[in-house]
Amino acid sequence: MQFLNQTDTICALSSAPGMGAIALIRLSGKDAMSIVESIFTKSLASQKTYTAHFGRIHKDDNIIDEVVVTLYKNPGSFTGEDIVEIACHGSVYIQEQILELLIQKGARMAGPGEFSLRAFMNGKMDLSQTEAIADLISSTSKAAHKVAMHQMRGGFSSEINELREGLISFASLVELELDFSQEDVEFADRQQLRELVEQVNAKVSSLLHSYKLGNVIKNGVPVAIVGSPNAGKSTLLNALLNEEKAIVSDIAGTTRDVIEDTIVLNGVEFRFIDTAGIRETEDIIENLGIKRAYDQIKKAAIILLLIDLTEMSEDFVLQQIATFEKSVNLEEQDFIPIFNKVDQVDLKQYQKLTEKGLFISAKTKDNLEDLVNRLAATVGNVHEGDQTIVTNARHYEILLKCKESLVKVEEGLEMEIPGDLLAMDIRETLHHLGEITGQITTDDLLGNIFANFCIGK
Numbered sequence: 001m002q003f004l005n006q007t008d009t010i011c012a013l014s015s016a017p018g019m020g021a022i023a024l025i026r027l028s029g030k031d032a033m034s035i036v037e038s039i040f041t042k043s044l045a046s047q048k049t050y051t052a053h054f055g056r057i058h059k060d061d062n063i064i065d066e067v068v069v070t071l072y073k074n075p076g077s078f079t080g081e082d083i084v085e086i087a088c089h090g091s092v093y094i095q096e097q098i099l100e101l102l103i104q105k106g107a108r109m110a111g112p113g114e115f116s117l118r119a120f121m122n123g124k125m126d127l128s129q130t131e132a133i134a135d136l137i138s139s140t141s142k143a144a145h146k147v148a149m150h151q152m153r154g155g156f157s158s159e160i161n162e163l164r165e166g167l168i169s170f171a172s173l174v175e176l177e178l179d180f181s182q183e184d185v186e187f188a189d190r191q192q193l194r195e196l197v198e199q200v201n202a203k204v205s206s207l208l209h210s211y212k213l214g215n216v217i218k219n220g221v222p223v224a225i226v227g228s229p230n231a232g233k234s235t236l237l238n239a240l241l242n243e244e245k246a247i248v249s250d251i252a253g254t255t256r257d258v259i260e261d262t263i264v265l266n267g268v269e270f271r272f273i274d275t276a277g278i279r280e281t282e283d284i285i286e287n288l289g290i291k292r293a294y295d296q297i298k299k300a301a302i303i304l305l306l307i308d309l310t311e312m313s314e315d316f317v318l319q320q321i322a323t324f325e326k327s328v329n330l331e332e333q334d335f336i337p338i339f340n341k342v343d344q345v346d347l348k349q350y351q352k353l354t355e356k357g358l359f360i361s362a363k364t365k366d367n368l369e370d371l372v373n374r375l376a377a378t379v380g381n382v383h384e385g386d387q388t389i390v391t392n393a394r395h396y397e398i399l400l401k402c403k404e405s406l407v408k409v410e411e412g413l414e415m416e417i418p419g420d421l422l423a424m425d426i427r428e429t430l431h432h433l434g435e436i437t438g439q440i441t442t443d444d445l446l447g448n449i450f451a452n453f454c455i456g457k
Helices: 032-037 092-104 114-121 127-138 142-152 155-179 190-219 233-241 284-299 314-327 347-353 368-379 393-415 419-437 443-450
Strands: 010-013 020-028 052-059 062-072 083-090 221-227 259-265 268-274 302-308 334-340
Touching: 010 092, 010 114, 020 032, 020 092, 020 114, 032 083, 052 092, 062 092, 083 092, 114 127, 114 443, 127 142, 127 155, 127 419, 127 443, 142 155, 142 190, 142 268, 155 190, 155 419, 190 221, 190 268, 190 368, 190 393, 221 233, 221 284, 221 368, 233 259, 233 268, 233 302, 233 368, 259 368, 268 368, 302 314, 302 368, 314 334, 314 347, 334 347, 334 368, 393 419
Parallel strands: 221 268, 221 302, 302 334
Antiparallel strands: 010 020, 020 083, 052 062, 062 083, 259 268
């Protein structure tokens, strides 16, 4: 793959494309200084690292722009190579002219994530840290930012490396025994190895368990708002979003398709989905909407069952909740009954419902804050501490393989298999752990990972 060539000097626009006040163009490579120097009015080679210099970019006798050039000399740069950043005015024409000049002078356009790739190849960070950069850039909530920052700073890597170090030590001792097979000696204490494997297995299981939370933090918590027609689902969605996203009407069955939008509550992004009202109907289009409603219920992490108190007695409400719970598998989901339109009823008639759900008025926004707090509580407080939470599907799949290989080691210890076979199983675990941090890589793996990065990072 072309971007795996580490000898070229690369360049790219690192700020958002399009017109703006300022644009940032970045170069990395052994010729970065000389290439920029050839179109800049000041000498750069003798300047110190981490310094900024004002001057002009010129093409022959024509001035392209007045810019600020910042130097990051190797090895103390993001990529481990010489980096030069040009801050110019945000005209698209100016950006294109400068990039064209840089290419004419010997640079080439960078591929997606190539700056981060070079940081990995030059040992500035491991693979899981570079992947966290993409997560950090795309983070849209405090929780997602917190998790990505923890991983980028090496929190996840340090835990994986700690697991590897213990296993490497035992693998070496087991393999050393093979050199003394005639003497029948045992350098690796099998009981200590068993205890270590149990500890590693427990940690891997904990990381796997965290993926459910990590996935919703990264991609947003899907929340399905369901209920009968005219229960107030669209009104609730509008109240939560604080805008008229969904059409509100007294006519039953107004919502016939899925309406979705996101909002950040208490630092966590939630994806609210307003579904078609669930009822018996012969309307073909409405039935399609109801089918999609059930599809969204299956995908949701949280289900809000909205019930119109003006239409039901207390006993009938309890019956509706029980019927819904039987019709939907709620083992993997949080289920919150919401009793709507409290502004229109006497709550003394609904004392049995107090422990069952929340009383609100979507129209007047009464007790809406209670719902927001309840939603945030279902995710938990991910802002405290620096716990490692797995958010990357690649990491999750590798940890599953790692757990399978740990089971082989445990079974081998129980069966007292020969040391050479035991060492193979331990090495398989080490291989999988190494895939996470990048001790074990292939060009295809790197290509797949960095192809999803933005150009210029």
